[in-house]
Amino acid sequence: MENTEPLIFERSSPGRHGYSLPESDVPAVAGGDTIPAHWQRDSLPLPEASELDVVRHFTRLSQRNYSIEHGFYPLGSCTMKYNPKVNDATAGLPGFSFIHPDQPESTIQGALALMHNLSQALMKITGYANCSLQPAAGAHGELCGVLMIRAHHVKQGNPRRKMIIPDSAHGTNPATAAMCGYTAIEVPSNTQGTVDMDALAALLDEDVAGLMLTVPNTLGLFEQDIVEICRMAHEVGALVYCDGANMNALLGTVQPAALGLDVLHLNLHKTFTTPHGGGGPGAGAICVNETLEPYLPVPLVSEDDGVYAWDYDRPDSIGRIHSFYGNFLNQVRAYTYICTLGLEGIKRAGEYAVLNANYLKERLRDAYALRYDRTCMHEVVFAGLKEKAEGVRTLDVAKRMIDYGFHPSTVYFPLIVPEALMIEPTETENKDTLDTFIAALLAIAEEAQSEPDKLKDAPVSAPVRRLDETTAARRPNLRWQPPE
């Protein structure tokens, strides 16, 4: 394979095209009459190429893409599990894929039934009272959740001002709090990697609107004080938001609602096998207990004697947060996944995810440093190489993974772990794959001592070598320019 793929603009040749179109039978309108002069352009230098040129260009680019269908993708905090093909088969059914959101309810009963059933299944898995499928991603679910918390406090007469967030949180949490008008207050982690209870107690007062917690947290550790945390929050009238990015660890074993968490988002594109990462769009779902139920976005799907309908009659709702009803076809995929596994299978998926992560942790612990040496949940965070090698950083370890045929794991997150290397295997990898990955990581740790340049020069097998991220950020070259 040649090593560089020219831009489609560079493949362009004047006059080359895919199809010859017949002359238009719509009368031409002079642009000058309809479009203001300052919006008119003299030229539109789009690439000119034949259909085959275009097909080859994009096929070659697609072959450069690394996906879960190429190999192991241990990106921590992202749950890169396999997306079963049966999901696409159901999502492609004409009754789902060829309908319009403005169709009369009577003609889309099947789609409405699916949304209703998916909501019911998610409520059963999480233990919540109700659920909206509208959010388009995790951060969108967060926004929706915190808007509901705010609506609740406004209804009580005071929106309050503060949102407490652990120092291990996803960066989207404080961003969400700020978007909703709250001041993010950081609570530190203790030496066990979980919330420092004394620090939390000192921060809680009646100006706190809520807490945003990730369970298990971003270190892959279960917050064993979670029930007490929720009790303390509720005592001052604060509500607790659960970032459900790590729900894969709890599937079928823990119902977040039972822990006292008031609202939870689910990433259908992580936990429930809808496409993730460039293949999206994402799909969130936001689940709430009775306290927040009145504030869910409209519309929900209601069911009366086997007939489904849009329910807009929810006076305290925060309103719409997505056009129409969310990313519907991914709701179809998530529902297919749940039906394929059944609730018992869902539970086993969660258990295997945790087992796989702990297997990696134990097999790698002699070569990579464990900052919190505890049983982990669905992912494991190392603090880089155990035996530090001169000039070798976690980034170099990650780049070297590419040469061994793996997607690099997440690095430098969570921020509280120096040289963090975060691995999430998910349940869809078998032991052979995990063993191959373990062998690679052990080999890389050895190379760090014996041949550190192999890490510093990595990757050598990818289409491009180490990219100059600094120059790319300082002097970005954002688009193609025609040659002078």
Place this chain on the structure above:
Amino acid sequence: MNIPDELCYTKEHEWARMEDDLCVIGITDFAQGELGDIVYVELPQPGTHVDMMGEFGVVESVKTASDLFSPLAGEIVEVNDELTDNPELVNDSPYEEGWMIKLRPSNLDEDWPTLLDAAGYEAVLAESGAH
């Protein structure tokens, strides 16, 4: 690691130096090393007032973005425009060419003694396990 004796410091890794009646402010050698290659520095408009330990800007590196905190309260009278096109000056020369703002302190007599001296800052680094 370079921690000049003649400067004062904050726990958030800013340094401060009085030049006549103005205070020059930047980030420490340790901070630039931790951030890695700096790619963008967002600075305020001159004339802006800032509280002691109030945010006056943001520094962005390849790895992360971090708020900048003012060691003193006062009015910002000048910012280092060179950093717009050459943010790498913060990496190359954190205490000289990489300075960020000049500020006219509004409460110098009370604020200044609260800052750390070089030994105090070094102790902060040691405590955080960074040194």
